[in-house]
């Protein structure tokens with residue numbers, strides 16, 4: 464079962480979560496000389512990324528990558544790489560080593576082998592994975608009803624190309640095995656709709672129905688859920 468942290472507002476949650484992540488990165492660097500961090504895109508992480516960017520630590524020893532990416536140009540408005548470059552990879556954290564998921568391949572499926580190779584060169588397992596969740600229970604780009612969901616949930620590769628059933632772009636995503644290999648998994652949710660989905664996901668049921676269950680219905684990997692009211 465996950466550990467829950469409850470907050471009344473997003474900014475308070477983001478500040479505390481950034482502090483928690485920074486402490487784990489600092490411990491990882493002290494212990495192993497390096498740290499690695501994979502971040503989700505979307506709206507939720509933005510305040511955490513901004514708070515982390517200003518946090519003084521030896522960012523030159525931190526590898527930063529993505530939990531998933533939309534297969535769009537890195538300067539496109541909904542690129543997760545763009546989100547990181549405009550938030551986290553500024554200030555002291557600009558010294559971090561960023562490993563992108565988007566490359567020049569025509570589509571995510573053609574691009575996946577090179578990403579898999581790039582991820583094979585990242586210190587593994589990842590120290591930290593920060594997940595978000597959609598109101599359909601997806602996490603990363605592991606969407607209910609996606610044709611690649613089964614492979615994403617059970618395959619041994621670190622990354623997978625996905626065509627979401629209802630999202631506009633192909634995606635490149637970490638797989639469940641890559642996420643659960645991490646030393647620490649964080650899930651950030653806010654608002655009543657997501658809290659209701661989260662409560663359902665804690666109950667027994669098919670992971671394919673609510674893919675966030677991959678993180679919640681296991682005890683091998685430490686998972687912290689950071690919940691804010693709005």
Ligand SMILES: O=C(O)[C@H](O)[C@@H](O)[C@H](O)[C@H](O)COP(=O)(O)O
Pocket residue numbers: 503504505506507508530531532533543594595596597601602603604
């Ligand atoms: O690329 C993405 O969109 C994310 O990785 C995705 O899995 C996200 O975490 C959820 O869709 C929640 O998004 P919000 O935080 O915007 O609600």
